[in-house]
Amino acid sequence: MGNRLEGKVAIVTGGGSGIGEAISKKFAKERAKVVVAGFPEDPVEDVVKGIQQEGGTATAFTGDLSVLANAQRCVDLAVKEYGKLDILINNAGTFPETNMLSDYTEEAFDYLLKNNVRTVFCMSKAALPELQKTKGNIVTAGSESGVLGIAKNAPYGGTKGFNHAFTKGLAAEQAQTGVRCNIVAPGPIDTGWTHKETGPMDEKMEKMVTQGTLMGRRGTPEEVANVYLFLASDEASYVTGAVWPVDGGTLIAKGPAGKQAAESMKQQPEQDLNLEHSKDSHTSVRSQDK
Template sequence: MSKRLEGKVAIVTGAGTGIGEAIAQKFAREGAKVLVNGLPTDPIEEVVETIEENGGNAIAYQGDVSEELQAESCVKAAIDKYGRLDILVNNAGVFLAVAETQDYPIEAFDKTITMNIRSAFLMTKYALPHLQKSRGNIVSAGSEAGFNGVAQNSPYGGTKGWMHAFMKGVAVEQAKHGVRA
């Protein structure tokens, strides 16, 4: 039985736990070579070990991809190891506080914007030249909160609304290169 992602290379951000980990595991089962990204505190090495124990191929990249040099280095690590990039999954993000807008901590607001928006922008920016070559795909974690908002965490809903609009714009501009977003 053929695997749907055989021969493909994917980067999954925020892949140390939860949805990102599940995506990385599934992609590996479907034959993709996976770069598993997470923050220094995330158990990405364990995710890589599990993928390899199940016959998959993965490497870890520990770094905060909301920082420009880390995002660029993350993409470079995938290219250096596997020679190509076919899929970018922008999954890194946070849901930090539960508070009405007037009480929402500014530090949590700033970190939410950085982790949910800046990381997706930077990873997309640095992945695109490689995705254009492979006519690849970008998958970005949105949320119903991006369409409907979310009470007691309006900044989170705002970042997910941005993600939906950002990906629509990227899809239109990159269609001429065969990149799907």
């Protein structure tokens, strides 16, 4: 274990799978006390158990965090269990559909707004009073699609673009309270979202997203969690209102650059975290009655 977050208390939304699982386990290895939050059907209890088995400290919260009362309950749990709140990780989100806008369903759009936008609003609003006490920080999940926009993903990119602007505005207003606010903007990551078998991408889109990176591969959840760790730690004390791409060079790639990447670039690094749910895909439009 490291100690970069020793004494810190963090909430990680969407913490049961994919990037969220990696963030939860990375923070726990760095000695944060972690509230792993997600839907009741998410494997948050599994993640908490895995953290505890490796000597870390974590507890689970389940509920629909797009409901302000549930967001407040999540924050209250962190304070009740651990005495304070230092870090909010707004990682939760959904990727329900890929379609031309003419065919994009209203149900999927509403679900995007609920889980990618409203959850960020509710959790940030609920957490800020506690974060102001600790001079803490918020790190929110953006996306390279929130910068570039992506064909057949216009609504998804739109929600991430909101998160970018929302977080910059929050950083500007919260500087007077001592709270930092930043964005992590992943590109194609090796989760259920970017595989045709477990997410909404078809074979053509799956190939395009990796060829569109300079490194010719998907990133790993742990590589993204490493950047969350830096931004959430005191090492990033002079960083606020920033959008940090973790995209293998997608934002500056021109054409299918990944085909030309060196073989060493295409190899994922060895991983340190024991991730069990990185390929779990929670992308389907679910019932709103939670």
